[in-house]
Amino acid sequence: SQQGEEDPQALSIQEGENATMNCSYKTSINNLQWYRQNSGRGLVHLILIRSNEREKHSGRLRVTLDTSKKSSSLLITASRAADTASYFCATGTLVYGGATNKLIFGTGTLLAVQP
Amino acid sequence: DAGITQSPRYKITETGRQVTLMCHQTWSHSYMFWYRQDLGHGLRLIYYSAAADITDKGEVPDGYVVSRSKTENFPLTLESATRSQTSVYFCASKPSGSGEQYFGPGTRLTVT
Structure with missing residues (x-):
């Protein structure tokens, strides 16, 4: 079962513009994470936001979390051609009595940044 | 080099054959995970492990x-x-107490 659903599925912008991707999920979570995947490569962790946080920043990334609406957004400011990649949200829930974090990934947003 | 590696990177096999995909990490992370990625499904978790000799579906x-x-x-x-x-x-692997997972480069498997 898919937990996270990203929107839009694909996004094309010009270099320098901001890119916003949204993620909706269905059940209670411990945290929500965003990952990036360049074509043909593994996923790279970008940022983690805990369920008791509402906003988090990391460099040009800004993530928001609204647990009442079960949604999150990822904003990339001043985008660059190198930001071209697929972006996935992943919701984390605790298993093993809270000892670990099991992730369920969404289907991703394909971002293309035109130079 | 420290990190997480997978082998082989590409594999073609026939229906009915047994295939083993390898994953090795040098960080001594407690947790390890296997996912498959298919178009339209994102990544789906196959199995995970909390420590040596502890695995779960x-x-x-x-x-x-x-x-x-x-x-x-x-x-x-x-x-x-x-x-x-x-x-x-x-x-993928992750240390205890961390939510972040570290991914290997992937193995592309084709079954003919």
């Missing part, structure tokens, strides 16, 4: 077997490969 475990006799290795075996198991397989 994920979302899509049928047709797969895992073992973890050593902390650093987490092989995934397809006992009798089927065409529906054609996919890209990713291994």
Whole structure:
């Protein structure tokens, strides 16, 4: 079962513009994470936001979390051609009595940044 | 080099054959995971392991077997490969107390 659903599925912008991707999920979570995947490569962790946080920043990334609406957004400011990649949200829930974090990934947003 | 590696990177096999995908990490992370990535499905968890000799099923475990006799290795075996198991397989690891997972480069498996 898919937990996270990203929107839009694909996004094309010009270099320098901001890119916003949204993620909706269905059940209670411990945290929500965003990952990036360049074509043909593994996923790279970008940022983690805990369920008791509402906003988090990391460099040009800004993530928001609204647990009442079960949604999150990822904003990339001043985008660059190198930001071209697929972006996935992943919701984390605790298993093993809270000892670990099991992730369920969404289907991703394909971002293309035109130079 | 420290990190997480997968082998082989590409594999073509025939229906019914047994295939083992290898995953090795040098960080001594407690947790390891196997995912498959298919168009339209994102990444789906196959199996995960909290420590050596402790494994548990994920979302899509049928047709797969895992073992973890050593902390650093987490092989995934397809006992009798089927065409529906054609996919890209990713291994990941994470340390205790961290939510972030570290992914390997993936293995592209084609079952003919």
